[in-house]
Amino acid sequence: MPTREHHAPPPKLPLFARKVRYGGDYNPEQWPRETWREDVRLMREAGVDLVTVGVFSWSRLEPEEGELDVSWLLEVLDLLGAAGIGVDLATPTAAPPPWMAARYPETLPVDERGTRYSGGSRQHFCVSSPAYRRLALRIVEALAREVAGHDAVELFHIHNEYACHVPRCYCDLSAAAFRAWLVRRYGDVDALNEAWGTSFWSQRYSSFDEVQPPRATPAFQNPTQVLDFARFSNDEFLEECRDEAEALHRVRPDVPVTTNFMGAFKPLDYFAWARELDLVSTDNYPDPADPDSPMLSAFHYDLIRSLDKSKPWMVMEQAASRVNWRRRNVAKVPGEMRATSYQAIARGADGILFFQWRASRFGAERFHSAMLPHSGEAAPSWREVVGLGRELASLGPLAGTTVEADAALVLSWPSWWAMEEPGSPAADVTLADQVAWMYRPLYERGVTTDVCHPGEPLERYRAVLLPSLYLVTEEEGANLVAYVRQGGTAVISFWSGIADERHHVHPGPYGGPLRPLIGCDVLDVTPLPTGDEVEVEWDDGRRTVADLWVDIAADRDDGTVLARLASGPWSGRPVVVSRGVGDGKALYVGARLDALGLGRVYDRVPALRGAETLAAAGPGVERVVRSGGGVSYEFVINRSGEQLEVPLATPGTELLSGKPVAGTVRLEPKGVAVVRRG
Numbered sequence: 001m002p003t004r005e006h007h008a009p010p011p012k013l014p015l016f017a018r019k020v021r022y023g024g025d026y027n028p029e030q031w032p033r034e035t036w037r038e039d040v041r042l043m044r045e046a047g048v049d050l051v052t053v054g055v056f057s058w059s060r061l062e063p064e065e066g067e068l069d070v071s072w073l074l075e076v077l078d079l080l081g082a083a084g085i086g087v088d089l090a091t092p093t094a095a096p097p098p099w100m101a102a103r104y105p106e107t108l109p110v111d112e113r114g115t116r117y118s119g120g121s122r123q124h125f126c127v128s129s130p131a132y133r134r135l136a137l138r139i140v141e142a143l144a145r146e147v148a149g150h151d152a153v154e155l156f157h158i159h160n161e162y163a164c165h166v167p168r169c170y171c172d173l174s175a176a177a178f179r180a181w182l183v184r185r186y187g188d189v190d191a192l193n194e195a196w197g198t199s200f201w202s203q204r205y206s207s208f209d210e211v212q213p214p215r216a217t218p219a220f221q222n223p224t225q226v227l228d229f230a231r232f233s234n235d236e237f238l239e240e241c242r243d244e245a246e247a248l249h250r251v252r253p254d255v256p257v258t259t260n261f262m263g264a265f266k267p268l269d270y271f272a273w274a275r276e277l278d279l280v281s282t283d284n285y286p287d288p289a290d291p292d293s294p295m296l297s298a299f300h301y302d303l304i305r306s307l308d309k310s311k312p313w314m315v316m317e318q319a320a321s322r323v324n325w326r327r328r329n330v331a332k333v334p335g336e337m338r339a340t341s342y343q344a345i346a347r348g349a350d351g352i353l354f355f356q357w358r359a360s361r362f363g364a365e366r367f368h369s370a371m372l373p374h375s376g377e378a379a380p381s382w383r384e385v386v387g388l389g390r391e392l393a394s395l396g397p398l399a400g401t402t403v404e405a406d407a408a409l410v411l412s413w414p415s416w417w418a419m420e421e422p423g424s425p426a427a428d429v430t431l432a433d434q435v436a437w438m439y440r441p442l443y444e445r446g447v448t449t450d451v452c453h454p455g456e457p458l459e460r461y462r463a464v465l466l467p468s469l470y471l472v473t474e475e476e477g478a479n480l481v482a483y484v485r486q487g488g489t490a491v492i493s494f495w496s497g498i499a500d501e502r503h504h505v506h507p508g509p510y511g512g513p514l515r516p517l518i519g520c521d522v523l524d525v526t527p528l529p530t531g532d533e534v535e536v537e538w539d540d541g542r543r544t545v546a547d548l549w550v551d552i553a554a555d556r557d558d559g560t561v562l563a564r565l566a567s568g569p570w571s572g573r574p575v576v577v578s579r580g581v582g583d584g585k586a587l588y589v590g591a592r593l594d595a596l597g598l599g600r601v602y603d604r605v606p607a608l609r610g611a612e613t614l615a616a617a618g619p620g621v622e623r624v625v626r627s628g629g630g631v632s633y634e635f636v637i638n639r640s641g642e643q644l645e646v647p648l649a650t651p652g653t654e655l656l657s658g659k660p661v662a663g664t665v666r667l668e669p670k671g672v673a674v675v676r677r678g
């Protein structure tokens with residue numbers, strides 16, 4: 001195993017030099033001028049030092065086509081700047097003004113059944129429409145010219161949650177852009193026919209002109225057409241984002257650009273997006289009613305931190321309490337917002353912002369919580385918002401410290417797009433479920449985990465996990481095999497290495513370029529009927545169970561079988577197999593083992609065992625360390641409803657109380673400790 005290289009610390013953006021930033025979306029256009037002054041006063045009281053302005057302001061900034069009015073925005077920026085509150089200047093391109101649809105109806109997007117969306121909401125645009133692109137770039141250039149030079153501007157916020165509501169448009173303009181994209185990808189139509197496997201169901205094209213987006217069809221669509229349309233749609237949005245970023249950077253190269261991601265959001269390949277930005281940001285809305293929320297939220301932040309490991313990241317939006325877009329919108333219990341905020345900071349965030357600053361009185365989101373609720377300073381959540389703002393001011397800067405992970409979970413967006421299709425053996429096997437299955441024990445054991453693209457350097461990790469890496473390219477496979485040969489450990493789940501980048505099945509036994517890592521021959525697979533379980537017997541005679549899926553595999557001389565199926569028609573077949581490869585090892589898991597079974601796999605991998613001391617403290621404790629420059633911060637968070645006594649790694653100063661601590665800390669339900677050393 002080569003010496004592990006640690007992440008280079010992210011560049012110290014001036015934005016984060018003094019402290020963890022705090023604030024939210026500020027929508028002054030919803031309020032009269034008198035309120036702006038009160039906003040600024042209350043923002044100062046809450047310790048707010050960064051607000052996103054202008055994110056849905058297009059119809060105020062350009063009330064009629066070509067007529068710009070930025071005077072009100074400059075007035076707001078003056079007020080904020082004078083109060084020492086930084087501005088995250090947003091581009092308004094996620095909500096085109098009504099005049100656009102009226103004058104250029106082709107800018108409205110179309111769904112797969114040919115229905116055109118209306119305005120009156122947001123994200124009602126087709127990203128491939130030349131008129132939208134021209135008008136979007138024009139308002140961004142105007143903001144760059146007229147507003148971006150303001151002293152208060154510290155960050156640029158491009159658009160808002162790209163592709164959130166309309167991830168794909170199927171209009172004729174999109175069809176033309178798709179064809180142009182296909183010409184660039186394949187060159188000639190024969191190459192497209194070959195890649196798309198069009199000899200199946202008489203789909204052969206004689207010209208690119210015959211190709212359409214995968215609109216509604218009577219039966220299953222061509223899977224490669226669907227995959228390529230997902231790639232194309234991702235690329236179209238990314239190109240638009242890049243255009244906006246360049247327009248802003250031309251005027252203010254010193255101001256970083258970001259756009260707000262949404263965690264593991266399927267339509268956009270955020271690995272590719274993160275490369276284009278100066279810092280990564282995300283919106284996270286864990287459901288307070290879901291007991292899995294702390295785990296899912298931890299994964300969300302681990303993913304965001306990992307998208308570009310050389311860049312800082314921040315939370316662009318979270319809710320102070322309720323959202324308004326679930327069927328039932330449960331409020332966060334006291335302490336929950338604070339605990340989740342520290343969860344993000346522990347996992348590397350340098351800023352905590354909310355949607356939104358002041359609760360709206362009208363519009364679709366009037367029942368969404370805000371930092372300043374309808375009841376204002378009297379509301380209980382306001383006290384929590386103010387409390388957190390004060391704490392963050394006393395925490396000092398954490399920028400430049402990093403979260404070191406020994407384990408990595410491998411994720412690929414093209415694989416995700418390809419895997420979840422109706423023609424697969426089990427259309428209800430989703431990547432999100434597979435990831436949660438493999439991540440949950442890591443979360444519970446306190447094993448800090450990065451998320452990696454299958455093609456990126458992996459040697460710094462002691463173990464990597466592959467939850468159903470369905471589509472693997474030759475290069476990605478070679479990278480993963482080389483990682484193991486050089487001393488790494490890989491844990492690979494079923495339904496991995498099935499398809500190539502054209503979505504063609506690798507010839508069996510399954511595994512494709514991952515086969516050197518699989519110590520058995522996977523000859524076939526079978527999903528199990530819902531509710532069915534099979535028994536699994538381990539090499540020490542113990543038994544666990546599995547559900548959802550089993551591989552039908554055969555022994556091979558070069559694999560060591562750790563567990564076999566022990567009931568049902570495939571009883572005796574290998575199901576957990578270890579194989580030494582070069583200086584490393586690969587463990588193949590051919591069924592969805594229960595928690596006990598998966599725990600037994602992880603127990604065999606030192607990097608996945610976790611800290612026993614943490615487990616002893618009880619369920620619901622999170623511990624993550626940020627370190628750098630001779631200083632470390634141990635974050636301990638009690639997500640449970642019980643008081644817990646949690647052992648600390650080493651003594652230090654607990655920053656939130658200012659007291660020295662050693663041995664253990666006592667944490668109230670939802671309590672947090674941040675122990676500084678050095």
Ligand code: GLA
Pocket residue numbers: 160161283285317323324355365368
């Ligand atoms: C998203 C959007 C915000 C707002 C919130 C509500 O994150 O970016 O504009 O709609 O959801 O939760």
